[in-house]
Amino acid sequence: xxxxxxxxxxxxxxxxxxxxxxxxxxxxxxxxxxxxxxxxxxxxxxxxxxxxxxxxxxxxxxxxxxxxxxxxxxxxxxxxxxxxxxxxxxxxxxxxxxxxxxxxxxxxxxxxxxxxxxxxxxxxxxxxxxxxxxxxxxxxxxxxxxxxxxxxxxxxxxxxxxxxxxxxxxxxxxxxxxxxxxxxxxxxxxxxxxxxxxxxxxxxxxxxxxxxxxxxxxxxxxxxxxxxxxxxxxxxxxxxxxxxxxxxxxxxxxxxxxxxxxxxxxxxxxxxxxxxxxxxxxxxxxxxxxxxxxxxxxxxxxxxxxxxxxxxxxxxxxxxxxxxxxxxxxxxxxxxxxxx
Numbered sequence: 443x444x445x446x447x448x449x450x451x452x453x454x455x456x457x458x459x460x461x462x463x464x465x466x467x468x469x470x471x472x473x474x475x476x477x478x479x480x481x482x483x484x485x486x487x488x489x490x491x492x493x494x495x496x497x498x499x500x501x502x503x504x505x506x507x508x509x510x511x512x513x514x515x516x517x518x519x520x521x522x523x524x525x526x527x528x529x530x531x532x533x534x535x536x537x538x539x540x541x542x543x544x545x546x547x548x549x550x551x552x553x554x555x556x557x558x559x560x561x562x563x564x565x566x567x568x569x570x571x572x573x574x575x576x577x578x579x580x581x582x583x584x585x586x587x588x589x590x591x592x593x594x595x596x597x598x599x600x601x602x603x604x605x606x607x608x609x610x611x612x613x614x615x616x617x618x619x620x621x622x623x624x625x626x627x628x629x630x631x632x633x634x635x636x637x638x639x640x641x642x643x644x645x646x647x648x649x650x651x652x653x654x655x656x657x658x659x660x661x662x663x664x665x666x667x668x669x670x671x672x673x674x675x676x677x678x679x680x681x682x683x684x685x686x687x688x689x690x691x692x693x694x695x696x697x698x699x700x701x702x703x704x705x706x707x708x709x710x711x712x713x714x715x716x717x718x719x720x721x722x723x724x725x726x727x728x729x730x731x732x733x734x735x736x737x738x739x740x741x742x743x744x745x746x747x748x749x750x751x752x753x754x755x756x757x758x759x760x761x762x763x764x765x766x767x768x769x770x771x772x773x774x775x776x777x778x779x780x781x782x
Contacts, residue, residue: 469636505543670715
């Protein structure tokens, strides 16, 4: 098919870095990891929506979302170094989009007027496809804001192109955040232990020495990492190199990507299996569904046939932490699949 035909079918184009291709070929897990970046005909028959978390409805300034009181989400680019086939932002990644921030100064003005916002997450696309100079420009509008305590940056480049972090200019970049009295946090995206290269580990250790904090988020992916042994090994390795396992995301019902979803019962069994294999100090992740209403922690499917959940985050603060349940339906993969 031509590029235009793929775009018409909302199929993300194929793009993968040479270093990632080599890493997964050498990892011993190629037969699983290839599905992260290799296109599949399943994408044409994979139903769903393009905005499963209500990002459009929570956009307050072009490029800035304010869904939860304390957090701003800033979309700084529509590009990545490689394109994940399960991406939940297929609507904008790798294509023209008006959701990417056009004016960071306006974003800064909004955040400055909202003292409840204590942290900003730079996302996209992958912010580290931008030059360090461009990222520095973004900081110029954020660092003077007194009530911002931390700057988070989400990235999969430590898997896709870890040598990006060899850039000597990053030392001054992170020092600038530190000197402004803020915490720099990199949120890595390792879905599988086979993605954690020697170069990635080296750069993480170097940045930790510069007081950069690390969290990791993974997505539970059918055929890739839906195995408690693999995910336990991934989280244990992350812990070993100083990256705190943060979220294990339930796959979203995204058009072109819903074939990666794992049923909630199976996901709960996998989560239990992960925890059985980890030391107590390594059990820092939450099994999360990033829903339109908020981040829902999936606790378990009980013996009574109900799925027990809790709001980890919600637009309404009074709902945060409250446990609720719904009857489980076989093969259900999302809260909307469950009867109320």
